[in-house]
Amino acid sequence: MSKNIPTNFMMPFFPEEEYGWFAHDELMVFGRAGNDFQSSCALFSHPNTRNMSGDDVLRLRKAGADVCYVYDMIDLENREFTREGFRAVNADLTRAISQGFTHILLSNAYLIELVCNEYAKDLKIVGSSLLECNSERFKVFFDALNDDRAVSHVVVSQNQMTPKKLKGLKKAFSDKKLVIEADRWTSDIQMVHEHYYNMAYGYSSDDAVEELERFAADADVLQHVKTPEQVWQDDPNFVYKFGEVNVSYEVWRKNVQKALAGQSEQIEIIDHALWQVLDREAK
């Protein structure tokens, strides 16, 4: 059976990339904006993480892309509620707007509420997969906001996803674009998924990176990680997200090519290698 070829994408930022080698209807480029309140996060401290300057953002926007600020460290240990933390977060948001970012990827519920209440005219929100949106029930999350119109996209969580649940999700979220992560670590053993992501979005340290490296290569764990065939959702109406702020260019490009060629089963789960390719000297 032939596969639908995706045309709507979320792609990671690469400084020299023009994103013109593949056809697309919609393109959103995501990346980091340098030092901010979430710089202590293990994933964002990865030495391969590429930060975007204001010029980068402008270049991408001139080329017709939306540009998304990756800010989805979910657990801030309640520091977002301190005077200093709140000020720092607001300073990051203000800077992102002045740099021209159009979207922000968020997973912390309070920060989503903050952007919905205070920054809706300048920023749209992409709800992170860390929110675990994988059924129509997730709609209640938005019922408890004063105004959720700033949330334009939601990244679907594929843990314990079923075709029936996905169908319900599409119906329930007709006012938002659903994003499928094509190459990420998901598991039907929820605690395996959460353990990995807790570490990836925890504080950075050499010990944490070593543990991430060990966990991501543990055969007992890997048997519970979904294969690309289980993850792929064949529907051109979705937005397909490839890569991460620190994925290697070669792996990203190869994965996109496989998807465009209808060979989604050959997509590489990027998390397997993410922590093993670290240049220890670069840390």
Next chain:
Amino acid sequence: MTRFCMPYNGDQKIIDIVSSDYTDHVASFYGSVGSDPFGGGRALKNAQQQTLGSLRRIISHLDKKGIEFNYVINNTNMMNRECSHEYREQFRQFLLELQSAGVRTVTLSNISFIAFTKEVMPDWKISASVNLKTRTPEEVRFLVSLGCEEITLYYSVLKDVKALKQIRAETDIDLKLIPNDVHVMDCPWQKGHTRMQGAHSRKKEFTTPYFSYYRNKCVSLRHVKPEEILKAMWIPPDQLWRYEALGYDYFKLLDRLASTEWNIRALDTYIQAKPCNSLERVLGTYGAATTKETPETVAGDASPYPREKLEVIPSISSEKASDTFSFFLDKKHPSPCGRCSVCSKAVDSIVEFSEEARMQAIENNRLWRSTITKPSFIESLEGGSKRIQYE
């Protein structure tokens, strides 16, 4: 025979009452010394803080009565501290201290700590926390493979008879259900809420404020959509028998933050297993609030969480609710729950709200939410913990 696991709220009285009058019903207590270096799912009040010495006396007393004490370390995110040798060594020392206090059962929610604890304390019973979200036979198998000998299942299974049957068929170990938390079905705030509690309950070098941000989410939702009370993952006392018929006879009652009087009353209500119209009597969330008065306007209120203006308490007609709750475990009930309109149709005749109070609360919540993202609100949180107090 129905068994209950009771919350230890830091009050010696609850130990005395249960060990004197309820030994036929209560198989265990769960709790902690309050704030410890690793954190748990509840941030206890200062008055509830205990020492290892008092814990030792409690465990010794309970041992004589044949009641187990389960020490809870179910912080859902240690933010990678657990990866360091120093922190693991600190954890090992803490386990040894707990051992000297008589602890032999521990509830954990971090899978690397489960393996580590099994290594350090091979004879201990490890109980998997509800925060691990165990809801499939595969997840049960995974936890058993890690060495867990007891699991508190995730709330989502309570209205999924197929999952309940499959999981029960998977293992003979104790599987506990929590019947008295009005947990939002497939709660989208669970992850953030448990992490907020975990961070707050951990002893640390810096202080952060706490306010009832996540609590307010489900409270608000139930005002706007009263059917969520029926959809929520709780079991009325007169419906426990349906779960026992499926092989689930061990129930963990909340709430560690509630008073001894309230906890004993909830236990009594579940033992009696009769219809109960008063939600405050069994559900910790509602038991925390004490007023049914019409909320006044919230504008201008100085309190970070003016509970009396944001929350109204409904009651339910248990007799009318019985049919609806029985349907949850009927083979015709769709799985996952939420794909039929039974709750929506039944809610008007089962859930009784003061309509005026409900509408005022909805408006108050809307106003309150518009303030919580302002600098002035954050400044009002300075000075430590600001949260609702359970009476």
